[in-house]
Amino acid sequence: MDFRFNFFIDENENNKADTHDGMDSRLRSPKCSQESTEKSEQTAGPVAGSSPRPGTDKHGDETPSKKKLCFKAAKEHDIPEDLYKVLENKVMERASDLYYVNMSVVEMTCLDDADREGIVSQSVTSHSDLIPGVYEGGLKIWECTFDLIDFFSEAEIRFTNKSVLDLGCGAGLLGIVALKGKAGKVHFQDYNSTVIDEITLPNAVANCVDEGSWMGGGGDGKTHKPPSKRPKKAECSPDALTTCRFFSGEWSEVSQLLLSSNKPFSKYDIILTSETIYNPDYYGALHDTLAKLLDKHGRVYLASKAHYFGVGGGIHLFEKFVEERKVFKTSIVKIIDKGLQRYIMEMAFKDSS
Numbered sequence: 228m229d230f231r232f233n234f235f236i237d238e239n240e241n242n243k244a245d246t247h248d249g250m251d252s253r254l255r256s257p258k259c260s261q262e263s264t265e266k267s268e269q270t271a272g273p274v275a276g277s278s279p280r281p282g283t284d285k286h287g288d289e290t291p292s293k294k295k296l297c298f299k300a301a302k303e304h305d306i307p308e309d310l311y312k313v314l315e316n317k318v319m320e321r322a323s324d325l326y327y328v329n330m331s332v333v334e335m336t337c338l339d340d341a342d343r344e345g346i347v348s349q350s351v352t353s354h355s356d357l358i359p360g361v362y363e364g365g366l367k368i369w370e371c372t373f374d375l376i377d378f379f380s381e382a383e384i385r386f387t388n389k390s391v392l393d394l395g396c397g398a399g400l401l402g403i404v405a406l407k408g409k410a411g412k413v414h415f416q417d418y419n420s421t422v423i424d425e426i427t428l429p430n431a432v433a434n435c436v437d438e439g440s441w442m443g444g445g446g447d448g449k450t451h452k453p454p455s456k457r458p459k460k461a462e463c464s465p466d467a468l469t470t471c472r473f474f475s476g477e478w479s480e481v482s483q484l485l486l487s488s489n490k491p492f493s494k495y496d497i498i499l500t501s502e503t504i505y506n507p508d509y510y511g512a513l514h515d516t517l518a519k520l521l522d523k524h525g526r527v528y529l530a531s532k533a534h535y536f537g538v539g540g541g542i543h544l545f546e547k548f549v550e551e552r553k554v555f556k557t558s559i560v561k562i563i564d565k566g567l568q569r570y571i572m573e574m575a576f577k578d579s580s
């Protein structure tokens with residue numbers, strides 16, 4: 228499994244390259260691609276004190292929270308009727324009883340044809356796991372995902388009949404765990420539509436149909452046998468997929484789509500989010516999305532590294548941001564103290580029980 232953590236710095240903006248764990252952590256500043264300007268530009272983030280001109284600090288430089296960002300419009304992705312089609316050309320792997328597509332194979336097949344957003348080619352060419360405003364990292368499984376999965380069992384978090392959102396889902400493993408835990412509904416959101424189509428949806432499907440039926444049986448035979456001796460029966464049935472919805476797009480856009488859609492929408496009991504607070508420029512949009520979509524008695528479980536070198540975000544900065552907004556109370560419920568510290572944070576509305 229690959230946990231590269233590469234960012235690019237705009238050469239004019241900052242020539243310093245932070246390194247962490249021997250990996251390249253350079254950040255390229257937000258920029259618009261054609262795909263990412265499907266919707267008009269908006270400012271994101273909080274208003275951070277007075278400044279000589281809007282969006283600048285006292286030196287006239289853009290403040291992180293007021294940089295103009297280009298946001299992707301929101302879109303709902305239908306689940307194809309032919310579930311095996313979703314698994315076509317995928318190579319499956321398994322960890323902690325979860326199936327997920329091999330990302331390198333997805334990258335190769337996307338480079339051939341399905342890279343409609345151009346994120347695979349851009350990520351490969353720039354050797355970057357993150358191109359802010361263009362590609363936000365969903366082609367990898369990030370390590371805090373597994374921290375959160377471990378936490379669910381340690382803390383005995385129950386998903387039964389709950390409505391759950393996996394926000395910034397990437398591979399969608401958190402949502403899939405909730406689905407296997409008999410959640411009443413699970414929604415998945417990722418910034419990039421390619422991630423939803425090529426990774427999240429196939430992963431959800433692979434975990435909801437019997438292994439034997441897609442291991443060369445149901446599909447075109449191109450899916451590879453996962454490393455197990457006997458085909459396993461899926462803990463979820465394909466019916467569980469009818470409780471799922473899949474969305475791509477920027478957070479504010481997705482929450483607007485959900486709240487204004489004519490499909491009935493009830494707020495989430497649980498919002499799960501892993502490695503989504505690396506960029507302080509997005510804190511305003513993320514905070515407001517959580518505030519709009521969480522049920523008044525709901526909980527957010529957020530997993531993050533202490534600090535994201537090169538991008539500037541991290542758990543303490545986000546905690547401070549949330550405190551200043553006075554909407555949520557936060558508590559750190561687990562610290563993983565191996566190398567760079569990682570954290571699990573619980574959030575609830577200040578006035579909730």
Ligand code: SAM
Nearest residue numbers: 363364365368369372395397417418477478501
């Ligand atoms: N949660 C996954 C994991 O732990 O493997 C993926 C983490 S990836 C580093 C960050 C994810 O946050 C991206 O997949 C993207 O979907 C989401 N994201 C980041 N910024 C976003 C934004 N401004 N709007 C919508 N989604 C965003």
